Amino acid sequence: MNIREWLMPPVIEPAQDYGFFGPDSVTWKVWSFPTSLTIGFQRAVVIEELDPALVAAVDKTHDIYRRPRTRYDRTLRYFAMVAFGDSASTAKAADVLVKIHSKAVGTDPVTGGRYDANDPHSQLWIHLTAWHSILKAYEQYGPGRLSEAEENQYWAECARAAELQTCDPADVPRTREGVLAYFESMRPQLIGSDIARQAMNHLLRADVMLPEMPRVLRPATRVVSAFLRRGTLATMPxxxxxxxxxxxxxxxDAAVALPLRVSFATVATNTRLQLMLLRLLSPTTIEVAAPVLRSVPAIDPVTTTPYETQKALGLDRPRDAHLALRTRQHNRVFGQHLPPSDEGLIESQPILGRVGAT
Structure with missing residues (x-):
């Protein structure tokens, strides 16, 4: 890690527009708080692994073990683009993500069933786990519970964001009770398999997401990692x-609550500190989040919806996008017993960041 570069304030370019939410949205209010892209994000990627179809795809590639740093960076950048990014860039990122997910097909070694990362069922699980986790972290270690009106708006915005997924936005619950009922309905389908436990324990180690730290900072890094791990665990039922x-x-669980609340409240008062920490965690996310954190107006201060943007750009809706590629991937994996093509992964690098080995 280059200390001088880390300490330098970023060059902030205004976004082309306010994307799908904007300054008056509850999404910006919740997702811009420092709990979101730390404990909220970590909680989401950990809980996701209980879905046997999802963890089968994760275990097949082993990317979270081979290149945890770049995988974390790319995933966090995409999360941030959905919440804060301009409409065209985010719609294109979602489109290429369908291509990336087309290669995540195979046979689940635990259940024996087939998995497909583009399956609407899996996409809804990922989507709701992320949005619920971000809100849960905000409530537990941030400003607290939203008002009823704000929460209703939050879930309505969650449904709007689902237009970037292959799932049906109509399947997104619009209330806290509906979201909790969804997770309860998923409970019989979740499995704490050996591969799920391995992945979850790995993803709970915040230090695997960090760059190589100077020796003098490593003891402090271990302490921070331990607090984040316990803080994330405490949000899980x-x-x-x-x-x-x-x-x-x-x-x-109780012991970490106050230190984390105080720490996040302190970070929230200092935008420069937030950007320094974000650069440490996910360098490619800086250009997406910095205009929001610094309240830099967009060039065109308007919002739109994913479906409207996809139509304007000539992109298919995610559920219909790249069906030919997805068919080819299925034929390669299940018909010819070959590894899937990497063309989506290669195409994604200018949008989501490079795919590295570490």
Missing amino acids: VWMREMSGLPTSRVL
């Missing part, structure tokens, strides 16, 4: 932790 073989100490 006990049944989920028990299923995953994760610790369930109520004492430790």
Whole structure:
């Protein structure tokens, strides 16, 4: 890590437009708080692994173990683009993500069934887990619970963001009760398999997402990583932790609450510190989040919807996009027993950042 570069303030370019939400949205309010792209994001990627179809795809590539840093960076950048990015760039990123997911097909070694990352069922699970986790972290370690009107708006915005996924936005619950009912309905389908437990424990290690730290900072890094791990665990229901073989100490859950609230509240008052920490966690996300954190007006201060943008750009809706490629990938994997093509992954690098080895 280059300390001088890390400390320098970023060059901030205004976004082309306000994307799909904008300054008056609850999404910007919640997602711009420092709990979101730390504990909220970590909670999302950890809980996702309980879906046997999803973790089968993760385990097949082993990318979270081979290149955790770049995978984290690319994924966090995409999350930030959905919430904060300009409409055209985000719609193009979502389109290329369908291509990337087309290669994540195969046979689940645990259930014996086939998995497909573009399957609407899997996409809805990923989408709701992310939005719920971001809100949960905000409530537990940030400003607290939203008003009823704000929460209704938040879930309506979540449904709008689902237009970037292959799932049907109509399937997105619009209330807290509906979201909780969704997770309860998923509970019988979740499995704390060996590969899920391995992935979850790995993703709970915040240090695997960080660059190589100077020796003098490593003890502090271990402390921060331990607090983030315990803080993330404390947001997860006990049944989920028990299923995953994760610790369930109520004492430790309570012990980290105040230090984390104070730390996040402190970071939230200092935009430069937020950008420094974000550069540490995800360098490619800076250009997406910095205009929002610094309240830089967009060139064209308007919002739109993903479907409107896709139509304007001549892009198919995600559920219909790249069907020919997805068919070819299925034929390669299930018919010819060959590895899937990497063409989507290669095409994504100018949009989401390079794919590295570490």
